Amino acid sequence: MEEDSSNSDNPVRQGQWFVVQTLSNKEPAAKRYIDRYISENELEDFVFEALIPDQTVSEVKHGKKSQRKRKLYPGYIFVHCRLYDENNDLVQKVWYFINGADGVIGFAGGKSPAPLKDSEIDRILKQVEESEGKEVPKVQYEVGEEVKITDGPFLNLSGRIDEIDTERGKLKVSVSIFGRFTPVELEYWQVERMTDGD
Structure with missing residues (x-):
């Protein structure tokens, strides 16, 4: 350019x-x-x-x-x-x-x-x-927001967004696995916003 x-x-x-x-x-x-x-x-x-x-x-x-x-x-x-x-x-x-x-x-x-x-x-x-x-998500997320994981090994689990890395298009999400919260790094497109029915 x-x-x-x-x-x-x-x-x-x-x-x-x-x-x-x-x-x-x-x-x-x-x-x-x-x-x-x-x-x-x-x-x-x-x-x-x-x-x-x-x-x-x-x-x-x-x-x-x-x-x-x-x-x-x-x-x-x-x-x-x-x-x-x-x-x-x-x-x-x-x-x-x-x-x-x-x-x-x-x-x-x-x-x-x-x-x-x-x-x-x-x-x-x-x-x-x-x-x-670069890709940007159709939905913009906020720290503290609850999301559902839609792809990968943690499919269908829900978690809370702890960090948002807009440069890399990644989210750090705390997911409850075996009763413990574990931070997981995910791409924007691997999660979706929780709805009332979730």
């Missing part, structure tokens, strides 16, 4: 990041549309990248672990482009191209969208970078 979001080393590719609102679940369609034009070099000097920040979410249902991508900003994509020229006028072909993309409602900010500040896009890019290769 490039640190410099402005690509200032290449004067042709200077641009800014803008927030673009999409219809629900149409973010991928809008990104595909924009990416296709970028790859076909239709607007290579004006539109550089479309981004859907997401993270991998894991959960266990009926004893099976599943993963899916969860969008960090549902209903929005982020587009790196040259929307304004040197005179600060809208570049009409970029404006109409992005507004005409499949599933796009329009730029956040209407007819005069403001670009994201460097600090804002840097934070978003950092979020994306940090979530690469």
Whole structure:
């Protein structure tokens, strides 16, 4: 991931990041549309990248672990482009191209969208970078919470969360085995929240 979001080393590719609102679940369609034009070099000097920040979410249902991508900003994509020229006028072909993309409602900010500040896009890019290769649980747990173990040698036992290691995606759970509480290290997806019926 490039640190410099402005690509200032290449004067042709200077641009800014803008927030673009999409219809629900149409973010991928809008990104595909924009990416296709970028790859076909239709607007290579004006539109550089479309981004859907997401993270991998894991959960266990009926004893099976599943993963899916969860969008960090549902209903929005982020587009790196040259929307304004040197005179600060809208570049009409970029404006109409992005507004005409499949599933796009329009730029956040209407007819005069403001670009994201460097600090804002840097934070978003950092979020994306940090979530690469990591899983997060669909359910967020708290220390002291009772959970039921859904996988591994302690299947169907319940225990109390003593520690949460978000970096490694692990929980330390005290489980009662033969009348003694024993700390067991488990992955997020190996437990589920206790319900009233448990």
